[in-house]
Amino acid sequence: MSTRRPLRIALPKGRMMDETLALFERVGTTIDPDVRDSRRLILPSTDGRFEFLPVKSIDVPVYVEEGVADAGVVGLDVLLERDADVLRPLDLRFGPCGLAVAAPVDAPYPFLPGGQTPRVATKYVESARRFFAGKGMQVELIHISGSVEIAPLLGLSHWIVDLVQTGRTLAENGLVVVDEVGRSTARLIVNRASHKLRLEEHQRLIASLAGALEASAATGAVS
Amino acid sequence: MPTTKIATVPPGSQDLVAGDVRRRRRVQHAWFDLAERGGYQEVIPPTFEYEEVFTRGAGPGLAARLIRFVDRDGRLVALRADFTSAIARLVGSRLAGAEMPLRLCYAGKVYRQEPEGGGRRRELFQLGAELIGDGGAEADVEVLRLAIRVLKALRIPDFQLNLGDIGFIRPLLAGLDPDGADALRVAIDRKDRAALADGARTLGAPAAVARALVELPELIGRGEVLNRARSLASSPDAEEAIERLKAIDGMLTAEEREHVVYDLGEIRGLGYYTGIQFEVFVAGVGRAVGFGGRYDGLLGLYGAERPAVGFALQTDDLAELLPEADA
Numbered sequence: 001m002s003t004r005r006p007l008r009i010a011l012p013k014g015r016m017m018d019e020t021l022a023l024f025e026r027v028g029t030t031i032d033p034d035v036r037d038s039r040r041l042i043l044p045s046t047d048g049r050f051e052f053l054p055v056k057s058i059d060v061p062v063y064v065e066e067g068v069a070d071a072g073v074v075g076l077d078v079l080l081e082r083d084a085d086v087l088r089p090l091d092l093r094f095g096p097c098g099l100a101v102a103a104p105v106d107a108p109y110p111f112l113p114g115g116q117t118p119r120v121a122t123k124y125v126e127s128a129r130r131f132f133a134g135k136g137m138q139v140e141l142i143h144i145s146g147s148v149e150i151a152p153l154l155g156l157s158h159w160i161v162d163l164v165q166t167g168r169t170l171a172e173n174g175l176v177v178v179d180e181v182g183r184s185t186a187r188l189i190v191n192r193a194s195h196k197l198r199l200e201e202h203q204r205l206i207a208s209l210a211g212a213l214e215a216s217a218a219t220g221a222v223s
Numbered sequence: 224m225p226t227t228k229i230a231t232v233p234p235g236s237q238d239l240v241a242g243d244v245r246r247r248r249r250v251q252h253a254w255f256d257l258a259e260r261g262g263y264q265e266v267i268p269p270t271f272e273y274e275e276v277f278t279r280g281a282g283p284g285l286a287a288r289l290i291r292f293v294d295r296d297g298r299l300v301a302l303r304a305d306f307t308s309a310i311a312r313l314v315g316s317r318l319a320g321a322e323m324p325l326r327l328c329y330a331g332k333v334y335r336q337e338p339e340g341g342g343r344r345r346e347l348f349q350l351g352a353e354l355i356g357d358g359g360a361e362a363d364v365e366v367l368r369l370a371i372r373v374l375k376a377l378r379i380p381d382f383q384l385n386l387g388d389i390g391f392i393r394p395l396l397a398g399l400d401p402d403g404a405d406a407l408r409v410a411i412d413r414k415d416r417a418a419l420a421d422g423a424r425t426l427g428a429p430a431a432v433a434r435a436l437v438e439l440p441e442l443i444g445r446g447e448v449l450n451r452a453r454s455l456a457s458s459p460d461a462e463e464a465i466e467r468l469k470a471i472d473g474m475l476t477a478e479e480r481e482h483v484v485y486d487l488g489e490i491r492g493l494g495y496y497t498g499i500q501f502e503v504f505v506a507g508v509g510r511a512v513g514f515g516g517r518y519d520g521l522l523g524l525y526g527a528e529r530p531a532v533g534f535a536l537q538t539d540d541l542a543e544l545l546p547e548a549d550a
Contacts, residue, residue: 068509193504196443196484197383
């Protein structure tokens with residue numbers, strides 16, 4: 001059973017991918033820079049143990065749940081939005097952000113005058129639904145796929161639910177955070193069947209990444 | 224001439240023709256051939272039943288996925304979502320007086336709702352068996368052996384059965400407040416070691432329980448893992464579960480043992496299984512192609528207090544795995 005392909009790891013394109021590859025470098029796995037800069041769909045590691053599959057972050061759980069990738073790295077925010085039946089053995093601690101409710105400065109929250117039903121624009125419909133249901137608040141959710149922060153300006157919604165890293169984008173659009181939905185960091189996720197069938201490889205990967213995270217926590221290094 | 228186009232089939236359903244049919248028939252023939260030689264009689268439960276048949280035993284996961292409709296008299300009816308529930312109902316009613324142990328087998332479709340856009344079928348072929356009225360380890364072995372035999376008969380390459388016993392995990396969650404137990408269940412299911420350690424700490428679990436909880440994700444391996452599990456057993460029930468698995472291991476042949484991996488960290492069957500539980504995995508397939516175990520509490524829900532052990536395999540997955548020459 002050792003002749004199979006390398007463990008395939010789905011990564012979200014962008015900053016989280018850079019941080020993941022930096023973490024893998026600390027445990028001795030690198031990608032040839034030429035390969036990295038190429039437009040190849042699958043990037044093999046030089047040690048032959050892994051191949052990395054860069055995809056859109058919201059799609060990472062799909063690839064892993066279906067077993068097309070053996071493992072993946074994705075933000076908890078995405079996992080909560082697209083609840084996938086996968087193992088979640090490790091919090092990788094990077095990529096921190098918060099999902100929050102934001103409203104125009106001075107706008108009323110959590111009640112609108114006259115008992116009006118609030119309209120909330122978001123990319124994160126599932127997370128928002130769970131959050132407001134948990135608070136017993138009745139809202140109308142509007143699913144949009146980008147530039148959420150201009151929805152209140154344009155009169156599409158009263159509030160938004162969106163990711164907040166620094167709050168700068170919000171401020172530029174005259175919005176402030178009025179409630180916290182949840183905090184998120186990157187997670188390692190693993191396909192259930194692959195974990196059973198390639199147990200030792202997965203255990204080795206999880207242990208080495210956990211070790212690297214602990215080492216950097218101990219020295220106070222910022223990953 | 225009418226030119227209206229006939230609609231295609233609904234998402235999640237499909238026509239099967241040619242090789243797709245032949246491969247499924249071949250799987251079913253091999254199955255019934257083996258099962259009947261083992262003394263298992265085929266049953267064909269109805270395609271639709273009163274929905275309570277499925278909500279009673281199968282738990283909220285399946286209950287949320289029933290395909291339901293309202294019958295002429297206003298009662299709710301559901302398409303068969305699970306053979307085991309239907310067979311439990313049958314054993315509790317028409318077969319209530321049958322001589323035990325009862326060996327039953329089946330092959331056919333189950334129907335389940337799936338979210339749109341997930342690419343999942345809403346009708347699946349399954350095959351399987353139930354051995355009812357025998358609570359012994361020999362019965363566990365008979366069922367495991369039957370599952371291994373059919374996979375071998377079909378020449379499925381590289382398959383493995385991950386075998387555990389829910390009796391090992393159940394005591395670890397006993398006596399916890401419901402919210403705490405829930406959080407731990409999720410952490411066990413996701414093999415989230417940090418959350419397990421946190422959970423054990425915040426819930427004030429005794430040291431032995433905390434140690435077993437954190438080790439759970441690693442309690443996977445060949446026979447030697449049973450010894451490790453034995454040393455972690457936190458209660459007489461847990462010890463009994465390990466002794467049972469050791470007894471089973473002792474009854475398996477060397478050839479059968481090659482396909483068995485002991486896996487004590489799996490919690491998916493909690494609330495359904497009462498003893499052994501297993502899942503079947505095949506190299507290259509991203510999800511389990513079969514599952515089974517002992518469910519001594521289930522038949523009682525249908526009025527027949529009987530021990531039972533059984534399994535089901537995903538016929539479609541097996542059909543797609545058949546070697547080319549067999550198709």
